[in-house]
Amino acid sequence: MAFNAVEGKDYRVVSPSVSSPSDSIEVIDFFAYTCAHCQRLAPLLEDWMKKLPADVSVRRVPVAWEPATQFLSRIYYTFEALDRLEDLHPAFWQDILGGIITSEADLQSWLQSHKVNLNEWNAAYNSFTVTMKTQQALQTWQNYRLDATPYVAVAGKYLTAPHMAGSRQKTIEVLDWLVRHERQARQKH
Structure with missing residues (x-):
C-alpha cells in the first residue's frame, strides 16, 4: 500500500506560506551546527538529495538561535x-x-590544519556576500517560525522533521510524499 503522509502528524502546513521559486519545488534543510539531531539526519538527507529529479531544488539554511551563535552561520557561508x-x-x-x-x-588552528589560507578566510568571512547570506538565513528561518532543528521545508508550504515523522528514515518518506504532492498540485494548475 502506498504511503500517505498525515497533516498535523507527519508534517505541518506553513501558514502563511513562505515565498518559494515557481520554477522548481524547493526543499530547504534547516540545520544548526549545535544540533546533534541535525548531524544525524544529514547523511540520510544527502543520499536523498542525490536522487532528486531535476524539478526539485535544494538549499541548506544554517540556523543561529541567538546573536552569540550567528558566527556559525557565517562560517557555513564562508x-x-x-x-x-x-x-x-x-x-x-x-x-x-x-x-x-x-x-x-581553536578555529584558527582548525582552519590551518585543514589547509585554509587565513587571509582568504578572513576576506570571505567579512565579505558583503557572506554577510548578506547570513542575514537572509536568519530571515528565512524566522519566516518559517522555527523553534527547533532539524526541520525540512518543501515548496514554502510544508515542514517536516524526525520528531514529527517518528524517525529520520520516515522523514525521508514524508519528504518524498510532500514533493510528489506538490508536483501533483502544480500539474493541476
Whole structure:
C-alpha cells in the first residue's frame, strides 16, 4: 500500500506560506551546527538529495538561535564562498559538536590544519556576500517560525522533521510524499 503522509502528524502546513521559486519545488534543510539531531539526519538527507529529479531544488539554511551563535552561520557561508563546503562543512560540524573547537584560537588552528589560507578566510568571512547570506538565513528561518532543528521545508508550504515523522528514515518518506504532492498540485494548475 502506498504511503500517505498525515497533516498535523507527519508534517505541518506553513501558514502563511513562505515565498518559494515557481520554477522548481524547493526543499530547504534547516540545520544548526549545535544540533546533534541535525548531524544525524544529514547523511540520510544527502543520499536523498542525490536522487532528486531535476524539478526539485535544494538549499541548506544554517540556523543561529541567538546573536552569540550567528558566527556559525557565517562560517557555513564562508565555506561556501571558498568552495570548500563539501570537505569543511562535515568536518567542522563533527569537531564543533565534539568540543574540539571552543574558541577563536581553536578555529584558527582548525582552519590551518585543514589547509585554509587565513587571509582568504578572513576576506570571505567579512565579505558583503557572506554577510548578506547570513542575514537572509536568519530571515528565512524566522519566516518559517522555527523553534527547533532539524526541520525540512518543501515548496514554502510544508515542514517536516524526525520528531514529527517518528524517525529520520520516515522523514525521508514524508519528504518524498510532500514533493510528489506538490508536483501533483502544480500539474493541476
